[in-house]
Amino acid sequence: MTHLTTLDELNQQITVLASVEETDALFISVYLNLEGETTDWRETLNDRARLLRLILKDDDLADFNDALDKVEAWLDTELHPEAKSAAIFVRGIFGGAFMLPMQFAVPLPNWIAVYPTPNIYHLVELKDNYHRYIVLFAMPDRASILEVNLGAATTRAWINNPDLRTRVGQEWGRPHFQVHQKHRGDRFMHEKIAVLEQLMHAGGHTHLILTGDPKITKSIRLALPEDLADKLVDIIPTSKRDQQTDIVMATLSSFIEHEEQESRSVAEQLIEGLRSQNLAVAGTADTLTVLRWGEVDTLVMTSDYQPDPGWTCATCRAMGIEPPETSACPQCGALTARPIDIREAMLRLAGQLECTVEVVEHSDELMSLGGVGCLLRTHFDTKTDAQTAHVSASS
Numbered sequence: 326m327t328h329l330t331t332l333d334e335l336n337q338q339i340t341v342l343a344s345v346e347e348t349d350a351l352f353i354s355v356y357l358n359l360e361g362e363t364t365d366w367r368e369t370l371n372d373r374a375r376l377l378r379l380i381l382k383d384d385d386l387a388d389f390n391d392a393l394d395k396v397e398a399w400l401d402t403e404l405h406p407e408a409k410s411a412a413i414f415v416r417g418i419f420g421g422a423f424m425l426p427m428q429f430a431v432p433l434p435n436w437i438a439v440y441p442t443p444n445i446y447h448l449v450e451l452k453d454n455y456h457r458y459i460v461l462f463a464m465p466d467r468a469s470i471l472e473v474n475l476g477a478a479t480t481r482a483w484i485n486n487p488d489l490r491t492r493v494g495q496e497w498g499r500p501h502f503q504v505h506q507k508h509r510g511d512r513f514m515h516e517k518i519a520v521l522e523q524l525m526h527a528g529g530h531t532h533l534i535l536t537g538d539p540k541i542t543k544s545i546r547l548a549l550p551e552d553l554a555d556k557l558v559d560i561i562p563t564s565k566r567d568q569q570t571d572i573v574m575a576t577l578s579s580f581i582e583h584e585e586q587e588s589r590s591v592a593e594q595l596i597e598g599l600r601s602q603n604l605a606v607a608g609t610a611d612t613l614t615v616l617r618w619g620e621v622d623t624l625v626m627t628s629d630y631q632p633d634p635g636w637t638c639a640t641c642r643a644m645g646i647e648p649p650e651t652s653a654c655p656q657c658g659a660l661t662a663r664p665i666d667i668r669e670a671m672l673r674l675a676g677q678l679e680c681t682v683e684v685v686e687h688s689d690e691l692m693s694l695g696g697v698g699c700l701l702r703t704h705f706d707t708k709t710d711a712q713t714a715h716v717s718a719s720s
């Protein structure tokens with residue numbers, strides 16, 4: 326994949342990664358930040374590889390070397406010049422070969438995880454932060470419509486003002502010009518809005534940013550039909566000298582801010598739901614239970630949610646918080662219980678359910694409730710539904 330990953334692709338890949346069955350072999354998740362100097366990510370990769378080669382033995386070591394060779398080969402040949410980050414998910418041949426590389430126009434941290442299944446937190450966070458939106462860039466003589474998809478901008482339409490050329494030298498000063506000019510200005514405006522409406526509707530877009538000449542964006546704002554006005558995130562003035570990259574960067578930071586506000590309002594909805602005992606749960610244990618049960622609409626977590634390890638059993642697939650002291654499974658008694666990363670376990674379940682995940686940057690209220698919760702589709706009955714959750718997880 327030599328192109329930058331799109332939101333649709335990322336959605337599919339998250340489902341794929343969340344569904345990867347674990348084997349005896351280790352799964353390697355490589356996140357690299359490609360901004361600035363190459364030495365940083367190179368050092369992270371080399372240091373981690375050196376350390377793991379000291380720890381791993383036999384098949385695990387061979388598998389790791391095989392996996393890392395694939396990562397290096399991909400980095401050598403497939404990196405897009407505009408990529409600011411890469412995420413590569415790989416497992417060696419003994420464990421069931423797997424390789425899924427992605428690259429993005431937005432940054433990720435340098436981070437390498439070795440775990441039985443893919444670690445997808447940073448993908449989920451990136452998706453929630455950057456998502457996609459439409460930008461209408463409007464100047465007196467021209468307009469263009471951009472789609473910004475996970476931070477990568479593509480021009481979707483150009484609209485020129487055809488009447489401006491005739492204005493120069495010909496009609497200036499004529500008494501009837503004012504009337505025509507007003508009429509023509511309206512036509513140009515309506516054309517822009519019509520194209521915008523069509524593109525947003527066809528692409529299922531839910532967010533719009535207006536940018537360009539302040540006078541023009543103001544009059545477009547006033548002329549926007551209600552459904553587009555509802556989707557308006559921000560209006561950002563630009564100067565004539567701004568390049569497209571400056572404009573995209575300005576819209577990105579405004580969008581991230583707006584997205585954080587949306588995440589916070591979902592957290593508020595969750596807290597309201599808890600208060601009225603209606604379609605919401607919070608806290609690590611309850612969230613894990615309802616995710617296994619399945620009727621979840623949205624998983625909400627704070628970005629600093631760091632739960633203690635939980636446990637799962639390879640035999641009966643039971644799962645819980647507070648790991649047993651030995652490997653004896655509290656459910657079935659087999660000696661196959663092992664610790665798990667609870668946050669990743671939740672994201673895996675959410676990925677398999679294809680439910681929305683909101684990562685909230687700051688929410689003291691959600692933190693005080695354990696940092697995590699779910700909005701539900703239907704009421705959860707502690708007795709019967711917990712039973713269902715247990716049975717479906719055991720089958």
Ligand SMILES: [Zn+2]
Pocket residue numbers: 638639640641642643654655656657658659
């Ligand atoms: Zn068990």
